[in-house]
Amino acid sequence: MSFLKRTIAVMSAGIMLAVSVPFAVSADNSLNVKMRIEGDEKNLFFDTVSVKSEKSDITVADALVTLDKQNDTIEITGADTGYITAVNGIAGGKYGGWDGWYYSVNGETPMVGIGDFNLKEGDSVVLYFGGYPCQIPFADTDKLSEGVIAFKSNDMVYDDKGNAAPEVNPVTDANVTVNGDSYTTDEKGEITIPEDKLVSQLAVQIDKKDASGAPAVLRFEPDFVIEYTAPTTDSDSAADTDSASDTEVNTETDTATDTATDTATDTASNVSSRISNSDTKSDPTQAFIKHEQQLYKGEPQYYTGQDSAQTGDGRIYLACGVLAAAVIVAVIMILTKKKSDD
Numbered sequence: 001m002s003f004l005k006r007t008i009a010v011m012s013a014g015i016m017l018a019v020s021v022p023f024a025v026s027a028d029n030s031l032n033v034k035m036r037i038e039g040d041e042k043n044l045f046f047d048t049v050s051v052k053s054e055k056s057d058i059t060v061a062d063a064l065v066t067l068d069k070q071n072d073t074i075e076i077t078g079a080d081t082g083y084i085t086a087v088n089g090i091a092g093g094k095y096g097g098w099d100g101w102y103y104s105v106n107g108e109t110p111m112v113g114i115g116d117f118n119l120k121e122g123d124s125v126v127l128y129f130g131g132y133p134c135q136i137p138f139a140d141t142d143k144l145s146e147g148v149i150a151f152k153s154n155d156m157v158y159d160d161k162g163n164a165a166p167e168v169n170p171v172t173d174a175n176v177t178v179n180g181d182s183y184t185t186d187e188k189g190e191i192t193i194p195e196d197k198l199v200s201q202l203a204v205q206i207d208k209k210d211a212s213g214a215p216a217v218l219r220f221e222p223d224f225v226i227e228y229t230a231p232t233t234d235s236d237s238a239a240d241t242d243s244a245s246d247t248e249v250n251t252e253t254d255t256a257t258d259t260a261t262d263t264a265t266d267t268a269s270n271v272s273s274r275i276s277n278s279d280t281k282s283d284p285t286q287a288f289i290k291h292e293q294q295l296y297k298g299e300p301q302y303y304t305g306q307d308s309a310q311t312g313d314g315r316i317y318l319a320c321g322v323l324a325a326a327v328i329v330a331v332i333m334i335l336t337k338k339k340s341d342d
Helices: 003-020 060-070 234-277 284-296 307-341
Strands: 029-038 043-053 100-105 124-130 137-140 148-158 164-170 175-178 181-184 190-192 201-207 225-227
Touching: 029 060, 043 060, 060 124, 148 175, 181 190
Parallel strands: 029 124
Antiparallel strands: 029 043, 100 124, 137 148, 148 164, 148 190, 175 181, 175 201, 201 225
């Protein structure tokens, strides 16, 4: 084969290889991750980290490598290999057991290594040193109105076949500080805060060591706060009840007064109407009133209460007066006749 033919064949093969192999396009991915590192004695880092990568996916390992490069106060050993052996010189096995470095994402423990867990924007990653097992606590505030906070943990429990399943357990015998005051959780994982210590913001922190001295519970964030709103007091409720009762009593009193007034007015109107509209012959009361009008030439005086009794008394008085006058006249006539006889 001539030189020219060989050259053409090589060039053709190169073109075919270039066409068959896709070009590697570099991706400029970036995301923000909330990172926290908890050592065996204190918090080592707590901030947001901006992670950039040319890969399509960004893992927890990528985020830790970025943090190690960006922050001079943090030295992470093993982040590039996917297995953390030490942070700032704190190495696994320090307490002679299964203590070492673990991680969680959004409060849960992944079942894969840091190089296989892909992150998304806004995820919260915690790298922490602890014994095994080490509980990841949360605060249950359902009974906070009674001053009670319960600390619980979503633990991974393994059965005989090695299958893992989450289980909620209390965090017992843990040291808890609330606004600087110390408490110890009971068998239910609860503490009780005195009423005078219940304020609007409760800064809470938790700590517990296992038998070897390694952390047995993960600490909360350095700025962890529980918001508290005081319930309505009994005195306020009583005041509201009294106010409602007063309103009800006043309303009932006003109603009763209005009813009595209306009843009295209706009664007077009914009596007046009865006297005005009754036939004189059939109503002796009306006859007496007519008689009084004729005698005194005055306005008729309608009786609005016990009119029957008062009208009867008037007739009796009139009859007695007539009888008395007749007696007097009779006496005068007798005396006059006797004097004339003498």
